[in-house]
Amino acid sequence: MKYRKVGKSGLKVSEISLGSWLTYGKNVEESTAHKCLETAIEHDINFIDSAEIYAKGGAETVIGNFLEKGTVERKNLVLSSKVFWPMTEDINRWGLSRKNIRNSLEGTLERLKTDYVDIYYMHRYDYMTPIKETVMIIGDLIKEGKINYWGTSTWTAAQIERVQAVCKELGVPPPIAEQPLYNMLFRYIELEIMGIAKTHGIGFTVFSPLSQGLLTGKYNDGVPEGSRAKYAETMGDVLTDENLEIVKNLVPITEKLGISLPQLALAWILRKKQVSSAIIGATNPEHIVENAEASEISLSDDNLEEIEEVLDNKPEWPGPYAPNIFHKDEMS
Numbered sequence: 001m002k003y004r005k006v007g008k009s010g011l012k013v014s015e016i017s018l019g020s021w022l023t024y025g026k027n028v029e030e031s032t033a034h035k036c037l038e039t040a041i042e043h044d045i046n047f048i049d050s051a052e053i054y055a056k057g058g059a060e061t062v063i064g065n066f067l068e069k070g071t072v073e074r075k076n077l078v079l080s081s082k083v084f085w086p087m088t089e090d091i092n093r094w095g096l097s098r099k100n101i102r103n104s105l106e107g108t109l110e111r112l113k114t115d116y117v118d119i120y121y122m123h124r125y126d127y128m129t130p131i132k133e134t135v136m137i138i139g140d141l142i143k144e145g146k147i148n149y150w151g152t153s154t155w156t157a158a159q160i161e162r163v164q165a166v167c168k169e170l171g172v173p174p175p176i177a178e179q180p181l182y183n184m185l186f187r188y189i190e191l192e193i194m195g196i197a198k199t200h201g202i203g204f205t206v207f208s209p210l211s212q213g214l215l216t217g218k219y220n221d222g223v224p225e226g227s228r229a230k231y232a233e234t235m236g237d238v239l240t241d242e243n244l245e246i247v248k249n250l251v252p253i254t255e256k257l258g259i260s261l262p263q264l265a266l267a268w269i270l271r272k273k274q275v276s277s278a279i280i281g282a283t284n285p286e287h288i289v290e291n292a293e294a295s296e297i298s299l300s301d302d303n304l305e306e307i308e309e310v311l312d313n314k315p316e317w318p319g320p321y322a323p324n325i326f327h328k329d330e331m332s
Contacts, residue, residue, distance in 0.1 A: 025057070050063055065113075
């Protein structure tokens with residue numbers, strides 16, 4: 001496993017990391033989840049990502065129960081979580097207000113059974129809360145030692161630019177990471193966000209690098225029983241005939257290189273130095289073993305040109321800024 005710095009910070013994370021969206025705490029048995037976590041650590045993955053909204057706290061609880069077993073020392077892991085989405089019907093229990101961020105983090109730390117998180121992401125931009133209020137509470141939590149660094153998730157280039165200015169004005173450390181959707185099929189961040197992030201020394205910890213399993217090839221011959229497509233509403237905009245055709249046309253490239261489709265997709269993402277880590281989801285340990293090996297794969301310029309010909313989807317202006325793949329209860 002290779003490691004990369006998160007932006008211009010001193011924090012180093014494994015190129016492949018383990019996430020818990022749509023898996024732990026809801027659709028995967030806790031014992032299986034623990035085996036996945038154990039396997040990730042055995043293969044030198046040091047970055048575990050979650051969010052309070054994943055399974056309404058269930059994912060964090062599963063991770064916390066695993067940490068309590070003592071398989072790995074907390075100090076040797078990079079743990080992250082996120083805040084924004086509603087957790088209850090309470091009017092103040094959502095968004096990036098001072099009140100909600102503090103309440104959210106308290107719950108996250110309790111479920112994870114830890115005193116701090118390494119990266120705390122603002123899970124969306126909050127148009128209802130002054131950005132200065134958000135930055136000020138982040139600064140307080142850093143001083144209190146409850147978070148080491150912070151980041152944003154699916155923010156626009158303008159929002160990322162704005163928060164940099166506010167952090168400078170208030171003397172608060174700026175975000176070190178942006179967590180966007182990024183994979184072979186959805187490349188919108190290449191248009192503008194990657195450039196802005198590079199300017200400010202922000203690293204990308206990308207989610208859905210395998211497009212919710214589509215880039216593993218398991219849907220090439222239909223939807224198998226027990227697959228994510230059976231329960232994930234967000235698959236509707238991903239599992240299209242056009243995308244399936246692209247995936248099928250990538251197979252000859254993998255055969256020539258002697259690697260799997262997931263490994264090709266992950267190595268393709270890691271070609272970008274701005275990417276600090278690709279966050280995979282895993283429902284069994286075997287997936288983790290296969291995906292972790294992508295860290296050792298380098299694609300040549302010829303390989304990348306051949307892949308580009310198959311994808312034929314390099315983002316260009318004008319066009320839709322970002323894919324509309326999220327639903328109101330996407331994180332439930």
